[in-house]
Amino acid sequence: MTKPPEASPGTNQLDGFTEQLPFSLDAFQIRACTALEHGHGVLVCAPTGAGKTVVGEFAVHLALAAGRKCFYTTPIKALSNQKHNDLVQRYGADRIGLLTGDQNINGDAPVVVMTTEVLRNMLYANSPALQGLSHVVMDEVHFLADRMRGAVWEEVILHLSEDVRLVSLSATVSNAEEFGGWIQTVRGDTTVVVDEHRPVPLWQHMMVGKRVFDLFEGAETTTDRTRILVDPDLLRHIAHRREADRLSDWQPRGRGRPGHDGGRGRPGHRLGSGGRPTLYRPPSRPDVIGVLDHEGLLPAITFVFSRAGCDAAVKQCLRSSLRLTNDEERTRIAEVIDRRCADLDDADLVVLGYYEWREGLLRGLAAHHAGLLPVFRHTVEELFTAGLVKAVFATETLALGINMPARTVVLERLVKFNGEQHAPLTPGEYTQLTGRAGRRGIDVEGHAVVLWQPDVEPADVAGLASTRTFPLRSSFAPSYNMTINLAHQMGPEQAHRLLERSFAQFQADRSVVGLVRGVSRGERMMDEIAAELGGLDAPILGYARLRATISDRERSQSRASRLQRRQAANDALAGLRRGDIITIGQGRRGGLAVVLEPAGDRDDPRPLVLTEDRWAGRISSTDFSGSSARVGSMNLPKRVEHRQPRVRRDVAAALRSAAAGLRVPTQRPKRGQAGQDREHDVDPELAALRDQLRAHPAHHLTDREDRVRVAERLLRIERDNADIQKKVNAATNSLARTFDRIVLLLVERGFIDEVDGGDLKVTADGLLLARIYSESDLLVAECLRSGAWNGLDAAELAGVLSSVVFESRGDTPGAASFVEGATPAMRRAITQTRQSWSEIRADEQRHRLSTSREPDTGFVTAIYRWVTTGDLSASLSASDASGSGSPLSAGDFVRWCRQVLDLLDQVRNTAPTPALRTAAKRAIEGIRRGVVAVDAG
Structure with missing residues (x-):
């Protein structure tokens, strides 16, 4: 394996690098940097705030010292912008570039910060920019577990x-050695450096x-394990709280009793677990912040999962x-706000909730979530x-790599909505969130505070805080573009x-090790049993196999007969x-019946009938043991009100009269007939197998049944x-099978x-698909080559394309049949x-592939109005966050615009017609203005 060119002999790059730092390196940083200087790749797993990025910055230093290139990749644009600013401050703007899709700044620089998707696209396009590349830093590499975008990391x-x-x-992940082992397998020499020590100790509170x-x-340490002890003062205080609630649970009957007010309880009461009222009221948010301020625990991040x-x-x-700032701080805050927001249109400020x-902010308070306008969000980050x-x-998105450490992290609840249901926080999520507590170089210690609720047990919180099991799982799977x-x-x-060679397959292969071990164990047991019977070719084994074949055949025939009878009954109904x-042949409703309403569904017919015993209702094929064919007919009144007893009585009487002269077949076979039918049903192959069984040498053994029981044990194993083995086969090469489909x-x-010899040749349409990087890549390619988007102007194209990328936050996609304000085109x-x-x-279902998003x-x-008018208020009012008329926030609006x-x-670069490329270019210009253009980084 070729090593990257080293700097001039005798120089120690790590010493030169550390001399420029205002702090000393920790042991894990020295270990990782030394391995990197010796030409190894490195995997560094360490807690949030431990200083992992120093190792990435040393890779930048090595590349520059050797006259080579370094790419620094991050999962999100905000992190790329942040890292770009950090490196520009150290090395100067001329040596550092930025590529995020939104921005292309100095892309030919020796060091380029980029999102991981940009590097993936460069690799597939075999970009000339890859020439001279010696180092790639992949920050937040655990992102490869992300369900939507994780595959990009493995591709790179x-x-x-x-x-x-x-x-x-x-x-920090619990399977760092496994992940490192895979990287070593696919990349060669790789040093795994794991450090679980937090540079700033973290104290847990409630x-x-x-x-x-x-x-x-x-x-408490015993001979076999260490048990974490919960503070008894905390347990005692909670017990007193609960006792007070229990005593308050008794209330006089009558007015004000719980349940007489719609389940809310009396004023001042809250419903606790089991619907009981409780006097406990959690402190208000201003009170919580006030307590933290009094205890010296600010600045704090409170995670609210909404x-x-x-x-x-x-x-x-x-x-x-509540006011957390003084006059001097308010003056500095106002300066930052004015600088950051100078480009916002005055007409939009009210719509944006600016004031x-x-x-x-002036009072030292802010929200931070993806729904905020980016310029607002970045202002909050700078001020914090x-x-x-x-x-x-x-929201928890702040925990993803944004550099906003605090002295304290507060968790209001230990349950969050995961997109499908409300689920408890995992130990990994708890650690990721509380990892923000403790600012290196500022705080002596960090603090995590969980707000107690009546349904929260301190032992559960202790379990979350002390568990260190959060393995990294691959989300890699072939997409159309990748294929x-x-x-x-x-x-x-x-x-x-x-x-x-993917990590996904690496993990799948390792997962079958235990299964393969089980197969080997089963084979050993089979050998032992076979030896007891006289070997694998012992006659009794052949006899047992023949018996099993007959039993399977009989079950299969019985099942087929039932299905045939059920189908015949369905057809007749x-x-x-x-x-x-x-004639209904079985059950309490057995006897004659007349059809009042025919069945509507041919697949599961359920006609409405009235029996001679005056019962009316719908019947199905399960009500028949024999034939369900008609035995006659009768005239009925135009309307039969079958719910009225008098009508049921009259129709039942008419039914008995009409059936008096009919020959009604019996539903039960005569004695001996059932056996004759079974004999008649036996197929020739089953009869031949029974003959073979009777003629088998083992059939007449005196201890036949005892020996057969032993043989059947072997057959079960x-x-x-x-x-x-089927499970092993399903796990092995599963990605290759998906690729083939x-x-x-x-x-x-x-x-x-497909060309001779099984080779594959990508067509011109395929080359178009190869340049589309989208979750709906195949749909985009199909629409481009079919001309579905031809003839649209800029605003129309933006609107139609939004349907391919937009995803409502609710369960129901936006209605497709009618789009308000849509033009005929x-x-x-x-x-x-x-x-x-x-x-x-339909094709995906036929090929057993995951189906594309609708x-x-x-x-x-919303985006059509934005491109045509540039009116933010009108565009937001036209947006739909959940398919139910709820407007998007300004931040979400900007995010979807981007x-x-x-x-x-991509359409501008790949569209097959000049007109469509021009429309795409104009649509880009129409979108990139106003709030969408402000703080585009």
Whole structure:
């Protein structure tokens, strides 16, 4: 393996690097940097705030010292911007570039900060910028577990040239050695450096009412384990609280009793677990912040797992007398706000909630979440980092790498909505969130505070805080774009080999080790049993197998007979008409019946009938043991009100009269007939197998049954082993099989041609797909080549494209049949887009592939209005956050505009017609203005 060029002999780059730092390196940083200087790749796993990025910065130093290039990648644009600013301050703007999709600053610089997707795209395009690359830093590499975007990290790791040194920086994960082992397998020499020591110690607390308690008293070590002890003062105080609630539970019967007010309880009461009223009221947010301020625990980040909750918390504090800043701090805050927001249009400030947001900042309070306007969010980050904002209410997205450490982290609840349901926080999530507590170089210690609720047990919090099991799991799976690029760059065999080298397959293969061990254990047991019977070719084993074959055949025939009878009954029921007389053959409703309403559903026919015993209701094929054919018919009144007893009595009497002259077949076979039927049903193969059994040498053994029981044990183990082997086969090469299915679909659709020898040739349409990087890549490519978006002007194109990228926050996608304000051209294009998606989904189901996401029109009108008018208020009012009329926040509006911009940029570069490329270019210009253009970084 080729090593990167080293600096001049005799120089020690690490010493030169550390001399420039205002602090001394920790042991883990020295270990990682030394390995890097010796030409190794490194994986560094350490807690948030431990200083992992120093190792990435040393890679930058090495590349510059050697006259080579370094790419510094991050998962999100905000982190890229932050890192770009840090490196510019150290090395100067001429040596540092930035590529995020939104921005292209000095892209030819020797050091370029970029999002990981940008590097992936460069690798697939074989970009000239890769020449001279010696180091790649992958910050937040644990992001490869992300369900939506995690595959990008593995693609980069697998595709990078072998002579590039990889620096992987990860939060603490419990399977770091496994992850490092995989990187070493695919990248060569890799040093794994794990450090679980927090540079700033973290103290765990619970706040009960307005009192803050330590969570832990200490640890008790026994011979076999260490048990964490919960603070007895905390337990005692909570017990007193609960006792007070229990005593308050008794209330006189009558007015005011719980349940007489819609379940809310009396004023001043809250419903506790089990619906009981409780006097306990958790402290208000201003009270919590006030307590933290009094205890010297500010600045603090309070995690509220809802954007609306974050905004409501700030409003709650603004309604109180809470003020956390002095006059000097307010002056500095105002200067930052004015500088950051200078480019905002005055007409938009009210719509953006600017004045209330500003007032919060001036009092040292702010919200932080993805729904904030980016310029607002970045202002909050700058002020909090400078120590001017003292209390931030944030969603968990803040925990993802944004450099906003605090002295204290507060968790209001230990449950969050995961997109599908409310679920308890995992130990990994708890550690990631509380990892923000403790500012290195500022705080002696950090603090995590959980607010107590009546349904929270201190022991559960202690378990979360002391558990260190959060493994990294791969989310890698072939996409259409990945498949087409692999097919273009390498043949199917090479593509298979690359997929087999992925971390996903690495983990899958390791997961089958235990299964394979189980197969081996089963084989040993089979050998022991076979030896007891006289060997694997012992006659009794053949006899037992023959018996098992007969039993399987009998069950299969019985099942088939039942299905045939059920189908025959269904067919007969579906053919019944009003007035037909039938015989119900079993159950309490057995006897004659007349059809009042025929069945509507042919797959599960359930006609409405009235029996001779006056019962009326719907019947199905399960009500029949024999034939359900009609035995006659009768006339019925035009309307039969079968719910009225008198009507049921009269119709039942008429039914008995009409059936008097009919020959009604009996439903039960005569004695001996059932056996004759069974004999008649036996197929020739089953009869031959029974003859073989009777003629088998083991059939007449005196101890036959005892020996058969032993043989059947062997056969059970054999069946279990076969089932386990199926699981092993399913896990092994599963990615390669998915790749092959995608290839078949793309061959059918003309994106790939199969040529002689099994090779794959990417067509012109396939090359178009290879340049589309989107979750809906195949749909975009199909719409481009079919001309579905031809003839649209700039605003119309932006609107239609938004349906491909937008995703409503609720359960229901935006209605596709009608889009308010859509032009005829837009309606046509949306209809064609949805038609293409339907056809793709049908193909995916046929090939057993995950189905593509449905187009969502919830943003179409909003972005159309934005491009045509630039009116923020009108555009926000036209947006739909959940398919139910709820408008988007300004931050979400900007975020979705930028997603559409990304796709428009790809369409501008790949569209097959000049007119469509021009429309895309104009749409980009129409979107990138006003709030969308402000603070685009």
